[in-house]
Amino acid sequence: MAANWIWLVPALPLAGVLVNGLLGRRIGKGGVSVIGPGMVGAAFAVSLWLFLDLAARAPEARTLSQNVYTWISAGDFRASVAFLVDPLSATLMLVVTGVGFLIHVYSVGYMHDEDRRGFARYFTYLNLFTFAMLVLVMADNFLLLFVGWEGVGLCSYLLIGFWFKDRANATAGKKAFIVNRIGDFGFLLGIFLMFGAFGSVAFADVLPSAATVLDAGGPLAFWICLFLFVGAVGKSAQIPLYVWLPDAMAGPTPVSALIHAATMVTAGVYMVARSHALYDMAPAVLAIVAGIGAATALYAATIGLVQTDIKKVLAYSTISQLGYMFLGVGVAAYAAGIFHLVTHAFFKALLFLGAGSVIHALHGEQDMRRMGGLKRALPVTYWTMLAATLAIAGIPPLAGFFSKDEILWRTWDAGHPVLWAIGLATAGLTALYMFRLFFLTFHGSFRGTGEQRQHLHESPPSMTIPLTVLGALSVVGGWIGIPPAIGQTLGGVPNAIESWLAPVFADAHAEGAAHAAGEAHAIPPMEYALMAASIAVALLGILAARYLWLTRPELPVRIGLQFRVAATVLSNKYYVDELYDAIVVRPYNALSHFAWRVIDEGLIDGLVVGGTGAVVRWQSRVSSAWQSGAIPTYVTVFFGGVVAILVYYLFG
């Protein structure tokens, strides 16, 4: 029985944590390099087995579950450590362990300069992250999901601040944790409300009865979904809580790839998709989700356009792509959102790992203004990065085209032409800023130092092999979700991922399920028109990038001077960090100081205690407490009072 072995999937990386954490220095870097990636690889193997087991079953029977133990039981409240493997969680498990394994392998090469202790610490954290992320996607209830949710947040904190000797890195980690906590505050309130309404936090109790317990469009559904979404906004770095993610680039680059691109930051999308039965009862919140997603997608893309740090560009790109995913789930195209989550995991992990390879070759250089012409020195990195860049730009038949276009089409189809237009404009901007990155890094002439030029080298196989695998996935990964509009002309190729996820999202869009089954279906001509529009926009973006940063490289500088205000605002990221600092952080700190100095030391100590002067007088009286006979004083005063009261009651 496959279901009896579900626990192995999270347990394997947890075993890695224990071994690397407790014995890491003893088994040395070699041992850690085997245990760290090995445990995640083994978890991938078990996940694959579970996936195949599911796939062999009839669609409606594709659910495995395992109750490990009752975690908390108090009064009416109950929550278990119990896992659920259904098509949605199985998909995420494969992404987390599969992409996670490749990044672990890559890390062995990338982190080889660390000393033994640092190396073991790194893999301990990375394994711990994998464990927490698996708990998040495999949980069968909202509380256990929350455990994974905060667990990945912890690992993010630890890994962003991995090089903690530099205070800036530690600060970035702390910022990530605290901003995420703001989101978690919302998530908790959502759970409280949900428990009040359903008397349970288990998916099996809450989701199927959502339609009967909640009024469609009613306030309860609205607030539960909105609060849960606040959690998603924090974890998935959407407006207004995205500010931690760009700073999170302070962590080692493989961490950015795994946590801050491929897996953790997509947890919010997963959570909304998982709770879709609730969101279907709250159309107003869905509209908010879609709106915030679209706004974030465009907003982050504009900032990405002017960043000069290669990782910062990718960070804003991630925020932008997450916006697409929320746009997808916000228009109730849950499968499309998850599809984009999967393809994005491939190409964005690859982009980060490629950037890591470049940074590695340049001994830590991250500023694209000091790169250029790296194509020859880093061929594997170049070609794989090209695949990923084309994929994210939305060029068919690469992965990103299918998933992004599915979201855009479903947005239009759901009757949101404005959101569609924003999505389309973002697609153009994406192609523009990504090829700006690509051309600045790999084409033109090298702009770094002579010494850097001498030491240029392609990365070792432990790094290039994961790049190659992810490169292949960035090319073909989208073929699991070929829309009927294309599939039919290819002779009835089905939309594999949509039909795979259909049992989970079935009630949400029966139409999608019909699509997915590959049934002959009249394709609206509009779908082809929109598809053509997105391809055209992507090509336009690439050509513009080529013109601006290869053909006429002096032009962007002149444009910057021409529109100085806009350029300043953009390169300062709209001054949002400064704004938050001024309206939240500083007032809070000032108020805290006020509470301490004025309320605590002034008011309470001054008035309630009866004046510090009196205390000081006492102080001189009992200054050497041990010798001065304070005990008799104390006892006399106290029991004198007792006697007085007794006398009053007995004889008064």
Next chain:
Amino acid sequence: MAFYLTTILFFPILGAVMLAGIPGRNRAAIRQATLAIAVIHFLIALPLWWLYAPGGADYQFVEHVPWIDSLGVEYHLGVDGVSVLLTLLTVLLTPLAVLGSWRYIDHHVKEFHILLLVLTTGMLGVFFALDLFVFYVFWELMLVPMYFLIGVWGGEQRVYAAVKFFLYTFLGGVLMLVGILALYFHHQGVTGVYTTSLADLMAIPVPGELQLALFLAFAIAFAIKVPMFPFHTWLPDAHVQAPAAGSVILAAVLLKMGTYGFYRFAMPLFPEAARQALPWIAGLAVVGVIYGAMVALVQPNVKKLVAYSSVSHLGFVMLGLFALNVTGVQGSVIQMINHGISTGALFFICGMLYERRHTYEIAQFGGLSTVMPVFAVLFMIVTLSSIGLPGLNGFVGEFLILVGMFQNHPWMTGIATAGVILAAYYMLRMFQSVMFGDVEIEANRKLPDLSGREVAVLLPLVALIVWIGVYPAPFLSRTEPSVDRFVERVTRTAGTQPAEVAELDADEAEPPEAVPAGLEGRP
């Protein structure tokens, strides 16, 4: 098992007498003897974990001996699930406190250890007492040693702190004494019998206005001890000045006297008044959660920061008690234990920093992770426990408190929940200042990592942090029946049964009255 509780209760006094026989010069012998006594004491009390039957009688291991007949005072001890856990916490922390003071205490060593043992007896007496007189004796007994622990072995301003501690406590003690006496005479007025037995006093309802007055007298005494805003300002001074072991015992056990007082005495004795006062007390608890977190943020002194964090955490505990449902109160009880473990560990950590640098100023540290890696790991786990990370103990308590309280008072709970953000802010900021960055101060460059003794102090606490976080069932199941009774008692309206029970009875009463099938509608 006759006199099991008495044995546990007075064993430390016996130990203190033995210590008195050791010459004061022989410090090593005194430390070793105290450690041995404390460990044996722990082993004597440990079987309570298994022997206490959660599903059994209300109070177990009951000892009932007439004491002062003319006043109706009886030597009456017993424990329920909550006092069992608090007892075990106390006997666990005493040996750790001895171990943690091994180097810290360097004068009047003998007196220090004697007082520590006397203090233990005082605290246990409060947890065991089922008679108000016995309770009051131990309540006062425990304050005296604490006063001297701060006043003699404390820091530079120890006398100021000890006096402040004394003033606050004195005020509370007098108020409570008045309350006890008034209750005593009220009971005599109604029944003609003088008694200080808790059960007898609970049996006679107290009329509304008197009940409110008496509740307030008890509540203020306990609120000072908790401490609740605005009665908390003795705490930061007491903590900063107290020696490490004093701070640990103070935070871990003494503060629980306040919350335990509410649980055992103030609320069950005066249930209607407790419900009347609920919005005020819960409101102050919420203020405490937020206010404590804010003031903690701006402390330049690490010990003071931890002290204010206690104000915030104890606010959660009070909130849970006043949730008046099993979920919230269970959370509150487990959070009492959690706070004892985590904040106890934090004060040990403060002591370890102090032993190395003779300062608590956060600015005097920085970059310690590099020089003290083992310390870094343990400190990190304790910090995470304190900010309620799921998987560690603090989360279980905080979550149950909030989810329980939310069902009755969503707005207050919503505000209190913001405490989880603020806690992360002040704790992580402190942790970063002390542990991360480069080592900039020369004196920190060669600090030794934890010794075996220090690891031995922290490791049991860290193990409990993980255990309760991952598998709290053994703790929750031991207290649930006791908490059930507490909730039933406090939610009951005078002369009637609690709402839930009444409903249940109605359901059970239905079948016999059901009309046989086919007979409906017939005249």
